[in-house]
Amino acid sequence: MNSDLPFHVFRDRLWDAMHSAKRRQSKAALLTLDINKFHELNHAWGHDKGDLALIVVATRIREVLGGHESFYHRLGDQFSIVLDEPDGAAAQQVAHRIIAALCQPIVVGTARCFISVSIGIALCPDSDENIDGLIRKAEAAMLRSKAGTPNTSCLYSATMDEVEIEPLTLKTELRHALPRGELLLQYQPQVDLRTEQVIGVEALVRWNHPALGILAPGKFITIAEETGLIIPIGEWVLTTACLQNKAWQAAGLRPIKTAVNFSAKQLELTDIVDRVQGILTKTGVEPSTVELEITEASLISNIGRCKTVMKELRALGVKLSIDDFGTGYSSLSYLSELPFDILKLDAAFVRPLQQAGSSLPCFVVAHAIVDLAHALNMTVVAEAVETQEQLACLRRMDCDQMQGYLYSRPVGPDEIARLLRPMVSERFA
Ligand SMILES: [Mg+2]
Structure with a gap:
């Protein structure tokens, strides 16, 4: 033992x-x-x-x-x-x-x-x-x-x-979740595959519901989008994640990047660039350490406007990443037209990489996406990496970074601090 x-x-x-x-x-x-x-x-x-x-x-x-x-x-x-x-x-x-x-x-x-x-x-x-x-x-x-x-x-x-929840009740309760301090962030480490160091985190929102316990975003983000609550929630998430990043740095820890999921509804706001700038200024975070993750699905509605907004966001110094790539209405033109810095290889491509065979279609497709992203100067982060076999495949296709249960589930800020302190992470690796 x-x-x-x-x-x-x-x-x-x-x-x-x-x-x-x-x-x-x-x-x-x-x-x-x-x-x-x-x-x-x-x-x-x-x-x-x-x-x-x-x-x-x-x-x-x-x-x-x-x-x-x-x-x-x-x-x-x-x-x-x-x-x-x-x-x-x-x-x-x-x-x-x-x-x-x-x-x-x-x-x-x-x-x-x-x-x-x-x-x-x-x-x-x-x-x-x-x-x-x-x-x-x-x-x-x-x-x-x-x-x-x-x-x-x-x-x-x-x-x-299958938590039995009455959607109407949840809708009402979600209105109070933010003022009552029931939302919290967990952070999933992102690891550089070459240095094997934690170089960033993805901030993931949870709702600590008084009766149902911790709810994952899947249980409430759709309601938040339907009710418009996604706007204050999204701003709280970005603000909290930026403040947390500052706190880690103030504690003398190695600087890392923080990725935050950005909703299509936020992207639609006419003053979204001012709002993001306001949060960056208020929190004093270094903009280059902030990544906004945008899903493909958010981009379908108005590609021309998205392009303008994304250029303005990028001019603030933040990085943009295309989330869940390859699972929506994948249009490769997004990659050439829109100013993305990072591509997140979706779990759908990572999960089948169970065997080492590089001739398998799943390997070939994932490898082609990694090559395409690299040719466009984008960094590739593989999501939901859970096995050594998947990791070995990703290394062979020269993927840059990974996140997933193989390294860590999403954890609280203290656990991230622990991972960033080398002596301790070695002791408990
Ligand atoms: Mg994400």
């Missing part, structure tokens, strides 16, 4: 556990443990003591597991554990023993505090036997646990994927 396993080794062990459970006609369980409000402890104690607190947590989990299970410190304040357990009840018993061990005070030097954790559990084999699917299920269960009582575990159930 080792808490410092590289992620791909952990995935191999998870795969072994899934297949061995299948052979035994039994089950295996994946536990995802997250420390609640760990950023507050970091803030109070400082990052070095916070890291030592994580080591105490890891040691206690290891003691409970007793040396038989695979245990992995995934990122920041999150741990993953693979158990060979016959059913959910047995896995929950282990989760409760871990919680009991972590309820004891954490002592580092003369400092002492209590933490609470949330644990999500997903069992396999299930109807699908996909590793990434299992990881997501454990995370969904963990988020559900987090939205409830601290120090509890939650077993994944299929209904968690």
Whole structure:
């Protein structure tokens, strides 16, 4: 058992556990443990003591597991554990023993505090036997646990994927989400494939709904666009992401870029360039570190006007990226006519790159997109990279950067700070 396993080794062990459970006609369980409000402890104690607190947590989990299970410190304040357990009840018993061990005070030097954790559990084999699917299920269960009582575990159930929400209620509630401070940003690291360093993040908005827990943008962005709330929400996202970037730099961390998703509705505003300039000035962020991600679908309505607006935005010093490239009404003329700096290779092209065969159509198409972007002086960022095989293919086609679960899920600002501090990221890689 080792808490410092590289992620791909952990995935191999998870795969072994899934297949061995299948052979035994039994089950295996994946536990995802997250420390609640760990950023507050970091803030109070400082990052070095916070890291030592994580080591105490890891040691206690290891003691409970007793040396038989695979245990992995995934990122920041999150741990993953693979158990060979016959059913959910047995896995929950282990989760409760871990919680009991972590309820004891954490002592580092003369400092002492209590933490609470949330644990999500997903069992396999299930109807699908996909590793990434299992990881997501454990995370969904963990988020559900987090939205409830601290120090509890939650077993994944299929209904968690289909939160029953009355759209009308959600519409009304979304109006209050911003003033009530229910929106938050998570940041998914972007990694340079040559230096293997984190060189940027994509800011992703979440709604911490009082009853439903953390909602992904898919649950509310369409409503925000329909109601026009996307305008204040989009401005809040850009402002918050810029301020966060400034805060990382003020903390002495390596400068990185921040990518922010930009809605078609924002692009349609007649004064959008002034609004963006206002935010850049107000936050004092270096414009060249800001990327606005624009989806292909946003460009269809009025290409001529888009061109003018995009040129003006670029003149402010920000970078523009074409998001989800290749999934909409792909018109290659966009690439030659519009001033994009970055192309985001959509998950639809990355997902099939499971095998190393460079003659496979999926490889050929993705490679051609990368070459085309490079010929137009654009940087290519591959999205949703989840496996070593996909990464190997992307390296072979000379893709520049990647983001995805293979490196990290979207995380809070403290975890990004941790990744940018070299000593610590080496220790917990
Ligand atoms: Mg995006």
